[in-house]
Amino acid sequence: MRSFQFPIEAGHIQEFKRAVGDLDATFDPDAAAPPTFMVAADRYDPDYDRRLRSDRPWPPVAPESGSGFHAGMVFEYHRHPRAGEVLTATVADGEEWYKQGRRGGQLRFREIVTTFVDADGQPCVTARWINVRADNEVRE
């Protein structure tokens, strides 16, 4: 489990809105975070590895190493954060389950749960990143 702070910045919201197709999004100092914005907390996660880092080779994980892939995502909104807030994100392992794959093997699904709380400690958003990989990779 790890925690870090996620400042909700108006310019970042504008940049994110444009990136997901709202090409003419303008700067709004009081903007509400768009539906999937919480994933951008990764920019503030010191341990995030999908970025250039001085302590690791690039790219960090090659597909053949069996890291699996991002299969799905769930956001639960207790309320929608707005620009100017600073949230605390806590990342923890979630549930794990197995399904039969279409080609006969087993698939392992694993959740990574990030909980965002506001300055008063009240919940804002819970995000569940669902990763999947083939069982033969799990057993390596």
Place this chain on the structure above:
Amino acid sequence: MKPEVGARHRQVVAEGLTRTQLVAYAGASGDFHPFHHDEVYATTHGFDQLFAHGMLTMGITGQALVTVFGDEGLDRYAADFLKPVWPGDTLATELVVTAVHADGSVEVDISTTDQQGTQVLRGTAAGRLAAE
């Protein structure tokens, strides 16, 4: 969209997705995995070309949700990434109301398809519809 079971909303959410948009999303999200901006890396690892982040497809689909739920109406948004989305793809999202609750909240099924009709994302959402 009306709060009635079976009510539908369809919206084109991306027209000819560009590599530039993938790079813009990498910067905005912080996800610089080379599959999504490095053509040489992607083809070296078995793909025909680079492809969109699953979270970009979910974010693009989210535009249709903002249209019907507004900026702060969503209680929940879940998606499964079914197929890769490639540069040049045009995506359309369809929302269908599956339940209406006594408190006024609704549940919807979400389907995003590419220009060939292939479903690339399926999901569900719940919340309060914005006033029309």
